[in-house]
Amino acid sequence: MSTLIAATRAEFAKVFTTRIWWILLIILGGYVALLSGGLGLLFGATSQGMLGASEGVEGMPTTGLATMIYSTATSIGYVFPLLLGALATTGEFRHQTLTPSFLATPKRGIVLSAKAIALFLIGAGFGVVAIACSVGAGSAALAGFDIDTALDSSDTWALIGRSVLAMAIWSILGVGLGSVIPNQVATIVVVLAFTQFVEPILRSVGALADWIGTVTQWLPGAASDALVGASFYGAMGASGAQLDWWAGGLVLLGIALVVTVLGWLATWSRDVT
Amino acid sequence: MGDLGQTIEFTGLTKSFGGFTAVNDLSFSVRPGRVTGFLGPNGAGKTTSLRALLGLVNPTSGTATFDGIRYRDLASPLTTVGAALEAASFHPGRTARHHLEIYARAAKLPITRARESLALVGLDGFADKRVGGYSLGMRQRLGLAYALLGDPGVLVLDEPVNGLDPEGIKWIRELLRSLAAEGRTVLISSHLLSEVQQSVDDIVIISKGEIVHQGTLADLDTGDQLRVHVDSPDRAALGAALEASGFQIEMSRSGFIVHDVEPGAVGHAAFVAGVELSALQRKTSGLEDRFLSIVGGGAS
Ligand SMILES: Nc1ncnc2c1ncn2[C@@H]1O[C@H](COP(=O)(O)OP(=O)(O)OP(=O)(O)O)[C@@H](O)[C@H]1O
Ligand SMILES: [Mg+2]
Numbered sequence: 001m002s003t004l005i006a007a008t009r010a011e012f013a014k015v016f017t018t019r020i021w022w023i024l025l026i027i028l029g030g031y032v033a034l035l036s037g038g039l040g041l042l043f044g045a046t047s048q049g050m051l052g053a054s055e056g057v058e059g060m061p062t063t064g065l066a067t068m069i070y071s072t073a074t075s076i077g078y079v080f081p082l083l084l085g086a087l088a089t090t091g092e093f094r095h096q097t098l099t100p101s102f103l104a105t106p107k108r109g110i111v112l113s114a115k116a117i118a119l120f121l122i123g124a125g126f127g128v129v130a131i132a133c134s135v136g137a138g139s140a141a142l143a144g145f146d147i148d149t150a151l152d153s154s155d156t157w158a159l160i161g162r163s164v165l166a167m168a169i170w171s172i173l174g175v176g177l178g179s180v181i182p183n184q185v186a187t188i189v190v191v192l193a194f195t196q197f198v199e200p201i202l203r204s205v206g207a208l209a210d211w212i213g214t215v216t217q218w219l220p221g222a223a224s225d226a227l228v229g230a231s232f233y234g235a236m237g238a239s240g241a242q243l244d245w246w247a248g249g250l251v252l253l254g255i256a257l258v259v260t261v262l263g264w265l266a267t268w269s270r271d272v273t
Numbered sequence: 274m275g276d277l278g279q280t281i282e283f284t285g286l287t288k289s290f291g292g293f294t295a296v297n298d299l300s301f302s303v304r305p306g307r308v309t310g311f312l313g314p315n316g317a318g319k320t321t322s323l324r325a326l327l328g329l330v331n332p333t334s335g336t337a338t339f340d341g342i343r344y345r346d347l348a349s350p351l352t353t354v355g356a357a358l359e360a361a362s363f364h365p366g367r368t369a370r371h372h373l374e375i376y377a378r379a380a381k382l383p384i385t386r387a388r389e390s391l392a393l394v395g396l397d398g399f400a401d402k403r404v405g406g407y408s409l410g411m412r413q414r415l416g417l418a419y420a421l422l423g424d425p426g427v428l429v430l431d432e433p434v435n436g437l438d439p440e441g442i443k444w445i446r447e448l449l450r451s452l453a454a455e456g457r458t459v460l461i462s463s464h465l466l467s468e469v470q471q472s473v474d475d476i477v478i479i480s481k482g483e484i485v486h487q488g489t490l491a492d493l494d495t496g497d498q499l500r501v502h503v504d505s506p507d508r509a510a511l512g513a514a515l516e517a518s519g520f521q522i523e524m525s526r527s528g529f530i531v532h533d534v535e536p537g538a539v540g541h542a543a544f545v546a547g548v549e550l551s552a553l554q555r556k557t558s559g560l561e562d563r564f565l566s567i568v569g570g571g572a573s
Contacts, residue, residue, distance in 0.1 A: 002381070010379035017371035018364055096362040099329060100372075100419055103356055104379040106328050106345040272329040273321070 007105045007114035011088075015122055020087055025126060028080040029133045036072045036134035040141025043069070048145060066150040067159050067230040069138040073130035074163045074228050078170045078221070079195045080130070081123035085174020086187045088119055089263070093182035098272050112179070112268055116172050116260060123171025127164035135160065159229050162245060166224045166252065173220065173256035179263020195221065206241075213241040223251035278305030278426040278458035279353065281326065285335035288321050295321045297482040298335070303460045303475075305426070308453045310473035310490075311462040314568055318482040319462040320359055323431050327356050339427060351380040351423030357416035359431040365405030369396055369415050372404060373422055382423055390418040395444075409436035417445070427458040434461075434468045446472040466564040480568045493563055501536045504528025504552040505543065514546035515539070528552060 015021050047062050092098045105111050139149040150156045174191075181187045199221045206216030216222055226248025243251060281303035288296040296318040303309045313319050324330040326337040328344035336343065339354060347353050363372055373387035391400045394414040399407070404415065413436045420428055428449075434442055449472050453459045463469045466476075476493060478486040486493070504527055505511035512529065515522050520539070521532040528551075531539050536555050543550050 006381045007379050010375050013371070013375045013378055017368070017375065018366045091364060095364045097364055099358055099362045100376050101379070102329060103327060104351055104376040106347070106350055271324075271331060273324060 003105065003107070004110050004114055004117075007110050008117050010101075010104070011111075011114045011118035012122070015084070015088060015118065018091075021084060021122070024080050024084050025129060028077050028126060029129050032073050032077045032130050033133040033137040035076055036069045037137030037141045039069045039072065040138045041144075044142055044145030044147055047147065062147045064230070066138065066142055066148060067156055069142070070131065070134050070156070070159065071163065071225070071228050071230040072138075073127070073134035074166045075221075075225055077126075077130040077134075078167060078224055079191065081119075081126045081167045081171040082174040082177070082191055082195070083188065084126065085119045085123065085171040085176075086178040086191055087174075087184070088115060089175050089178030090182055090184035090187050093178075093267070094184050102272060108268055109264070112175075112260065112264060116175050119171040119175050120168045123174075124164050124168035126171070127167030130167060131160050131163045162249070163228050165249065166227050169227075169249070169252050169256050170224065173252070173259060176256055176258075176260030176263045179268050180259060180266050182267050210241065217241045217243050218251060220252055220255050223248040223255070227252055277456035279340040280304055281337070281339055281427065281429075281458060281460060282341070283322070283326070283335070283337045286322060286325055286332050286337050287334045288318075288325055288330060289333045295482050296325070296479075299479070299482075299484060300335075301477050301484060301487055303458055303477075305458040306453055306456050307474040308449050308459040308461065308469075308472050309475040309477065310466070310469045311460055311477050311479070312464070312466055312469070312564065313462075313479040314464055317464075317479045317568075319464075319479065320431055321482075322479070323356070323358065323429055323460075323462060326429065327354070327358075329358075349380070349423070351376070351382065351425065353423075353425055354427045354429060355420035355423060355425035356429040357413075357420040357431065357433060359435065361412045361416070363404040363412065363415065366403055368401050368403055369407075369418070370400040372415070373418060376419065377422060380423060386422055386424075390421045391415075393421055394418045410438060410441055413437055413441075425457075428452060428460065430459075430461045432462055432464070434463060442468075465561075467561050470560055478564065478567055486567045490560075493560060499533050499535070500556040501531045501534060501539050502528060502552060502554045502556050503531060503536075503539050503543070503550065505548050505550050507548060510546065510548045511543060511550075514542055514548050517546065518542040530556065 043062070043065055092101060101111055102108055139151060142149050177191065178187055181190060199219050202216050202219060203222055206213040217226070223243060226243040227245050229245045283299045283301050286296055286299040287294065299322055311319055321330060325332045326344065339347065344350060344354065369391055370387050373390060374384050377384050377386050388397070388400060391397050394417050396411065396414050396418060399411065404412070407415065413433065417430070417433060420430060433445055437445060449459050449461065461469060461473070470490065473490055475489055476486070477484060502525070503511065508528065512522070515529060515531060520534055520542070523530040523532070536553055540550065540553050
């Protein structure tokens with residue numbers, strides 16, 4: 001056990017002694033703040049008919065608007081903890097640092113577990129920053145139009161807590177993915193292609209028919225949105241069926257753990273030459 | 274201090290990659306208090322054997338242990354065994370101190386060991402520089418600093434001399450000798466005997482994955498054959514005189530090579546025949562030639 005704690009401390013140090021973590025964190029915070037602030041302004045202005053829209057839009061309902069805007073922290077920002085986790089493992093292969101890691105901790109399962117634990121906690125930290133940015137910018141924009149910021153509702157705070165959890169799990173999925181595909185460039189391409197194109201398209205298709213929706217609700221992004229409980233895609237009407245929040249969380253965690261075990265089998269337990 | 278180091282034992286170690294056998298049935302032991310050279314040409318299987326010893330490569334069969342314990346089962350690996358393998362294994366964006374502190378944490382060593390071992394290898398002035406800017410020799414020293422992190426009783430170093438300048442080679446030679454003198458076990462690999470000849474006591478030579486020679490450095494030396502180079506302004510007369518004495522001779526570009534005889538006997542034969550000599554010299558084939566012939570010619 002104490003070996004696991006020591007290995008986890010080493011994994012924290014690995015992340016915080018190179019620059020990529022704060023580069024990703026700054027981009028995440030800035031991106032989410034801009035997006036949620038922008039959406040807040042856009043919907044706020046629309047709801048008051050300021051954008052010169054047609055009559056019907058004028059009375060646009062604003063209930064649920066706040067949490068949808070806050071949830072951009074995860075529904076858009078999840079790619080950042082995913083990348084951080086993936087880079088944490090692919091970096092070890094790329095720079096051949098598995099050798100000193102496995103010499104210091106010869107039980108490799110402990111190294112992989114320690115990495116997953118450390119990245120889970122750092123991913124939670126990313127979640128805290130992301131949700132702070134989306135709630136900060138989003139609520140400021142909404143308040144400017146006298147729209148309810150929903151910050152006095154316990155449901156909103158539960159959503160904030162679930163968002164942090166989602167970001168933490170995405171980091172583990174990154175660790176697993178990086179072990180399955182140890183090539184750093186290939187992993188980054190797969191992450192970006194899947195999160196930015198493949199899954200959004202599949203989920204849009206899922207909204208077309210119920211039977212497709214029952215399949216696409218198991219995709220990691222859909223499961224993550226289900227866990228958080230509000231979603232940008234959901235609000236856009238681009239997704240069909242959705243799991244319960246706890247089921248979404250379990251599905252996302254399950255995917256992360258299965259991918260990590262695959263990584264163990266594919267690369268982690270193999271010869272280091 | 275004699276019990277500081279542990280005995281490394283390779284027992285029938287075999288490693289195949291697919292159908293290719295990189296290391297075949299390797300058995301030898303490495304004793305404490307001595308520096309052992311693990312020699313062989315490129316691709317002989319040195320790195321593969323050392324990685325198997327350190328649990329980084331799973332042997333196809335056989336074992337490699339430290340006082341009977343496999344690396345993966347050591348209770349405190351970094352304080353038992355320090356290893357530096359040939360490939361540079363650093364994140365270029367990390368400083369040397371941070372690099373070592375990570376593994377000090379993982380091995381539950383005091384964090385201050387990072388600075389101490391950087392000082393041991395002469396890198397204290399560069400501790401907070403990113404490793405990406407290091408020269409080859411500095412990386413080699415950083416690898417050694419990692420090996421020394423836990424102040425281990427056993428050192429396993431793959432090609433530690435590579436990339437070091439003459440001063441660095443002299444320095445590492447003295448360091449290895451002093452570590453062995455303290456009772457530690459020191460195993461170093463090299464593809465050149467001359468590179469490690471001045472630091473090793475014992476040698477194990479492998480070629481194509483198999484042991485071809487094993488013993489002390491002195492053993493290797495006695496295998497050297499006696500040969501004498503001799504020349505004269507009148508080569509024909511010298512040739513006749515040597516043949517008359519019944520020597521086994523061989524023409525060379527600069528005179529004759531006489532086998533299995535002391536220079537004095539050759540000089541005497543020439544004197545008796547009244548032949549003037551312009552050269553008379555004992556030829557040593559040298560350890561390196563001996564090494565090459567062992568490596569090239571299979572088992573000795
Ligand atoms: N992962 C691997 N897959 C396939 N073959 C390998 C692998 N690693 C090593 N080999 C082969 O095993 C043989 C021994 O390699 P090894 O690196 O152990 O040699 P070496 O004695 O360290 O050589 P050098 O002096 O060049 O470092 C080589 O023929 C090499 O090609
Ligand atoms: Mg090698």
